[in-house]
Structure formats: structure tokens, C-alpha cells
Amino acid sequence: MDIKLKIWRQSGPKQAGFFEDHRVEADPHMSFLEMLDVLNEQLLEAGKDAVAFDHDCREGICGACSMVIDGNPHGPRAGTTACQLHMREYHDGDEIVIEPWRAAAFPIVKDLVVDRSAFDRIQHAGGYVSVGTGSAPDANTIPIGKRESDQAFDYAACIGCGACVAACPNASAMLFVSSKVAHLSLLPQGKVERKARVRNMVAAMDAEGFGGCTNHGECEAACPKSISVDAIALLNREYLYAGLARD
Amino acid sequence: MSSATPTSARPFDRLVKALTSTISLKIVMALTGLVGVGFVLFHMAGNLQVFLGRDAYNDYAEFMQGLGPLKWIARGGLLTALALHVATAVVLIQRNQRARPERYAGLKQKQTSLAAMYMAELGMVLLAFIIYHIAHFTVGVVSTDFGGVNYYELQQATEEATRRDLYAHFIVSFQQPGIAITYILANLALAAHLAHGVTSTFKTAGIAVGRWKLPFEVAGPAIGVIVGLGNISMPLAIWAGFIGAT
Numbered sequence: 001m002d003i004k005l006k007i008w009r010q011s012g013p014k015q016a017g018f019f020e021d022h023r024v025e026a027d028p029h030m031s032f033l034e035m036l037d038v039l040n041e042q043l044l045e046a047g048k049d050a051v052a053f054d055h056d057c058r059e060g061i062c063g064a065c066s067m068v069i070d071g072n073p074h075g076p077r078a079g080t081t082a083c084q085l086h087m088r089e090y091h092d093g094d095e096i097v098i099e100p101w102r103a104a105a106f107p108i109v110k111d112l113v114v115d116r117s118a119f120d121r122i123q124h125a126g127g128y129v130s131v132g133t134g135s136a137p138d139a140n141t142i143p144i145g146k147r148e149s150d151q152a153f154d155y156a157a158c159i160g161c162g163a164c165v166a167a168c169p170n171a172s173a174m175l176f177v178s179s180k181v182a183h184l185s186l187l188p189q190g191k192v193e194r195k196a197r198v199r200n201m202v203a204a205m206d207a208e209g210f211g212g213c214t215n216h217g218e219c220e221a222a223c224p225k226s227i228s229v230d231a232i233a234l235l236n237r238e239y240l241y242a243g244l245a246r247d
Numbered sequence: 248m249s250s251a252t253p254t255s256a257r258p259f260d261r262l263v264k265a266l267t268s269t270i271s272l273k274i275v276m277a278l279t280g281l282v283g284v285g286f287v288l289f290h291m292a293g294n295l296q297v298f299l300g301r302d303a304y305n306d307y308a309e310f311m312q313g314l315g316p317l318k319w320i321a322r323g324g325l326l327t328a329l330a331l332h333v334a335t336a337v338v339l340i341q342r343n344q345r346a347r348p349e350r351y352a353g354l355k356q357k358q359t360s361l362a363a364m365y366m367a368e369l370g371m372v373l374l375a376f377i378i379y380h381i382a383h384f385t386v387g388v389v390s391t392d393f394g395g396v397n398y399y400e401l402q403q404a405t406e407e408a409t410r411r412d413l414y415a416h417f418i419v420s421f422q423q424p425g426i427a428i429t430y431i432l433a434n435l436a437l438a439a440h441l442a443h444g445v446t447s448t449f450k451t452a453g454i455a456v457g458r459w460k461l462p463f464e465v466a467g468p469a470i471g472v473i474v475g476l477g478n479i480s481m482p483l484a485i486w487a488g489f490i491g492a493t
Contacts, residue, residue: 006352019352071355102349167354169364170343174269202268211346212269212339214366215447216359230456237453239270 001026001087004095005039007051013107013115019097028088032075033058033065035087052111060084060224063159066166067112068099073163073222081161081224101162103171105208118208119160119176125204126197127180129189148186155183157225167222170211175219177205178235179227185238195242202239269342270451272335277448279332284445284470286325287437291477294417298481298490301414305403308413333374340367362443362471369440376433383420384413390426393419417481418491427482438475442468 003024010017024042026035033055040050056064065082069075075085090096098112106114144152156179164175181198184190190197213232220229265271293311297304311318362369383390387399398419403412421427446467449455455463484490 068351068354071351071353097352099352102347102351104346104348169347169354169356169359171346172269172343199265202270203264206264206268209346211343212273214343214363215443215450216356216363218356218358221357230460233450233453233456233460235453236270236273236451237456239268240274240453243265243271 001028001090001092001094003035003087003090004093006095006097007039007111008099009051009111010100010108011049011110013109017108019099026087026090028086028090030087031058031083032069032085032087033083052109052113054113055083058083061159063161066101066114066116066161066163068101068166070097073101073166074161074224078221079224079226081159084224101166103162103165103210105171105173105210106162106165114162116160116162118210119162119173121208122173122177122201122204123160123180126193126200127184129184129193131189131192142188144187152183152186155179155186155227155231158183158223158227159225161224163222163224164219164227165210167218168211168213169216169218170214172213172219173205173208173210174213174232174235175223175227175229177201178231181238182231182234185234194238195245198235198238198242202235267338269339272339273451275331275335276339277451279328279335280444280448282325282328283332284441284448287441287474288470291474294481295477297414297417298484300490301403301412304414304417305410305412309410312411329377333370336367336370360443362439366440366443369436372433372436373440376429376436379429380433383426384416390420390423391416393423414491418485421482421485422491427486430482431479434475434478437478438471440471441474442471445470 003026005022005024006019007022008017009020022039022042024035024039026038030038033053036051036053043050054064054066056062058065060081060083063081065074067074067082069082069085074080074082075089077085077089100106100108100112101114101116103114105118106116109115158176158179160176162173162176165171165173168175181194181201184197185194215229215232217229219232220227293307296307314321356364379389382388391397391399398412398416401412401415402409403414421430444467446455446464449459449463449466481490
């Protein structure tokens with residue numbers, strides 16, 4: 001299949017970017033990233049600079065791949081990372097526009113690669129359990145309700161890819177932050193530090209220059225792990241609790 | 248880009264940071280918005296008494312005007328809430344715009360609503376309308392003279408004395424197509440603003456989750472429709488000659 005590509009090229013963080021047109025002969029069985037690999041081989045053979053894009057596991061669990069495909073972070077399929085998108089979704093002759101995540105807190109490194117270390121710094125501000133929990137406990141030694149454990153697991157599915165920021169009209173990181181906060185504060189090991197966690201993670205989120213949530217729900221629609229926007233309401237509740245409740 | 252180190256900051260700085268965090272400011276938007284919602288519902292209920300006729304409406308107006316200090320406390324509170332709502336919105340919108348300096352060639356919207364996308368614009372329309380509306384009915388500096396009569400100062404004769412005939416000002420104002428259309432458009436903006444705003448308020452409060460999600464997602468549009476229809480029914484009824492024909 002003949003695919004026309006319009007890809008964002010930007011040689012460095014400070015350089016001006018632009019869209020560049022390419023053509024690729026793709027196979028319907030290829031993954032989207034394999035199609036980009038083919039493009040890069042073409043470019044290298046022609047002595048040109050390959051398109052830089054982030055990728056690692058290519059099985060939808062690491063959160064490295066990050067590109068806005070035809071206006072959709074991670075592409076048009078719901079609950080799917082870009083690496084799990086396949087060319088069979090497209091037709092011969094289709095034109096595909098690819099651009100990077102766009103947010104002040106995610107500066108472009110090169111082409112489609114953005115620097116997402118802002119997420120690491122937010123995570124370092126409180127997205128962990130610092131009490132010594134030892135090795136994995138035997139099953140059912142700490143009773144956790146079915147509902148809480150299911151919910152915590154749903155929020156723990158966040159792979160930190162940043163699609164929520166990319167999709168949000170305000171480039172808000174609140175779905176990411178809320179997933180971490182909700183996941184940890186729902187579980188007994190995480191409850192101990194819940195107040196400091198939410199305060200510090202929200203402060204870190206603001207310091208990085210992300211926008212705020214205005215309840216569009218675009219993050220939920222873009223999340224490759226289909227994390228519910230309910231997490232944000234839980235984050236707000238945790239924040240209120242941290243501010244109002246006495247120790 | 249600085250990484251946050253809230254624990255090392257001084258207590259006062261920490262307090263300021265906490266009170267101006269994105270979530271704290273959203274809570275301010277929610278609380279001041281709720282004051283507005285309460286007012287709008289009360290204002291509509293009061294004004295719907297225009298359907299009961301001149302005496303009932305002027306009785307209500309006289310009662311409200313006669314509240315003395317309470318009236319000024321309420322006005323002060325409402326204006327403070329409005330000022331806070333607008334100022335906080337400006338701060339949050341600036342932050343949101345700074346967060347995405349470079350636009351996408353095209354970003355598909357999948358889940359949002361028109362009301363959500365245009366909250367700020369709707370808010371600006373409402374602010375302009377509120378200023379006009381207060382100048383019109385409360386202060387009486389615009390749209391008061393019709394056919395050589397100042398309706399703002401018009402008196403109604405009662406058994407003992409005379410009192411202001413606000414009913415007449417109400418009716419004659421909405422008989423003007425320009426005023427009625429402005430009012431109807433502003434109320435459509437209000438309905439949309441409430442539809443998204445009320446639901447958002449309860450998400451910000453962390454209440455609209457789980458089994459409470461659906462009720463609050465319905466509550467916003469429902470209050471928007473009730474307020475919109477309630478308010479617009481008045482100029483329409485006046486136009487149709489259903490009230491104020493005599």
C-alpha cells in the first residue's frame with residue numbers, strides 16, 4: 001500500500017519546525033512504527049537524516065512511543081498505543097499527518113521526540129510508597145476490598161506516556177497525576193503518605209507548567225490504557241482532604 | 248524548569264503556593280460559581296412572578312427593595328463572588344494558554360462539548376450582559392425612557408401611597424425587540440455556561456465520581472435548560488401578548 005506522510009521535522013529544541021512530505025510503500029501487516037522504520041531506511045539510503053521518534057518495548061506497555069497521528073495522540077484506535085497500531089487500519093493512498101506531543105512542559109528534543117522528564121520529577125515528588133514494605137507479602141495477608149483493589153489496579157495501568165497531556169486542550173497533566181495519586185492512596189501501604197503525596201505531586205505538576213483540568217474528558221479518550229477521567233475527581237477529593245482533614 | 252521542592256520552602260511561600268495551586272483555584276471557581284448558580288435560580292424564581300400580574304410582581308419588588316442592609320450585604324457578596332470568579336478564570340486561562348504555546352496542525356476533539364470548549368467566551372458574554380443588565384434594571388441608566396416616559400421612576404398608586412412600578416419597566420423593556428433578543432441570547436449563553444459549569448463544579452469537589460457521576464453529569468445541563476427556559480419564557484410571553492397586554 002502506498003502511504004503519503006506529512007511528518008513534523010525539527011532539528012533541535014530551539015530550531016523552527018516544519019512538516020515534510022514523504023511516501024512509503026507499506027504492508028498492511030506492518031505496525032505503524034515498522035512503517036516509520038521503512039521510511040527511515042529510505043531516508044538513510046538517500047543520505048538524509050532519519051525521523052527521530054521514541055519507541056522501546058513495541059508491545060504497548062512501556063509508554064515510550066508518543067506521536068499525534070492525524071490529530072489523535074497514539075492514533076485513531078481507542079485504548080491503543082502507537083506501537084500497537086497497524087497499517088491494516090489504513091487504505092492505499094491514505095495521507096497521514098504525524099506531529100509530536102505539544103506542551104510547554106514537554107519540550108521537543110528532535111522531530112517527534114519530546115522530553116517527558118517532567119513526569120519523572122512529578123513522580124519523584126510523591127508517586128511512591130516510602131515505608132519499608134519488605135518483599136511481596138503473601139496473598140491476602142493485608143485485606144483489601146475487591147472494589148478498591150480493582151480501582152487501584154485500573155489507575156496503576158498508567159504507563160506515563162503523556163497522551164493525556166497531548167490530548168488536553170490545556171495541556172494538563174491531571175490524568176497522569178491523578179492516576180498515580182488515586183492508585184497509591186486507595187491501597188493501605190500508600191494511604192500513610194496520602195496527604196503529603198497529593199500536595200507535593202500537585203505542586204510539582206504546577207511547577208512544571210502544565211495547564212489545569214477544565215473537564216473536557218479528552219485525556220480519557222486518548223489514554224491508551226483507557227484510564228477513566230474519574231481519577232481527576234478523586235485527585236481533587238484527595239487534595240481537599242489533604243487541606244481540610246486534621247491529622 | 249524547576250522541580251518542586253515544597254518541603255524546603257518557607258511556610259508563607261508554601262501557603263501562597265497551596266492557595267494558588269491549580270486545584271485550589273479550581274475550587275475558588277467552583278465555590279464562586281455555586282454562589283452564582285444559587286443567585287440565578289433565586290433571581291429566576293423571583294422574576295417568574297411577573298406571570299402573576301402587576302400587583303404580585305411589585306409586591307415582590309417592594310419586599311426585595313425593602314430589605315435594607317441585608318440587600319447590600321447580598322449585593323456585596325454577589326459582586327465579590329463575581330469578581331473572584333472572573334479574576335480566577337483569567338489566571339487559570341493564562342496558565343492553560345502558557346501550557347501549550349505551539350498549536351497542533353489539527354487535534355481531534357472526541358469527548359468534549361461546545362459549551363466546554365467556549366466556557367471563557369460564554370463567560371465574557373455573560374459579564375458584558377451582567378453589566379448591561381445591572382445598568383438597565385438595577386441602576387436605571389440605560390433603556391429607561393420609552394415614548395417620553397421614564398419607566399425606571401414610574402410609580403404605581405396603591406391604597407395608602409405610591410410605589411415603584413417595576414412591572415411596567417419590565418414589560419415595556421421586553422416589548423423592545425432589541426432588548427428582548429439581547430436578553431434571549433444572553434440566557435442561551437447562560438444555559439450553556441451552567442450546563443458545563445455546574446457539572447464541573449462537582450467534579451472539582453471530588454463528588455461526581457462512581458455512582459454520583461451520572462446524576463451530576465445530568466444536573467449541569469438540567470439546570471442550564473431550566474434557567475434558560477425559565478428566563479426566556481418571560482420575554483416570549485410578553486411578545487406573545489400573554490402578559491402585560493393591558
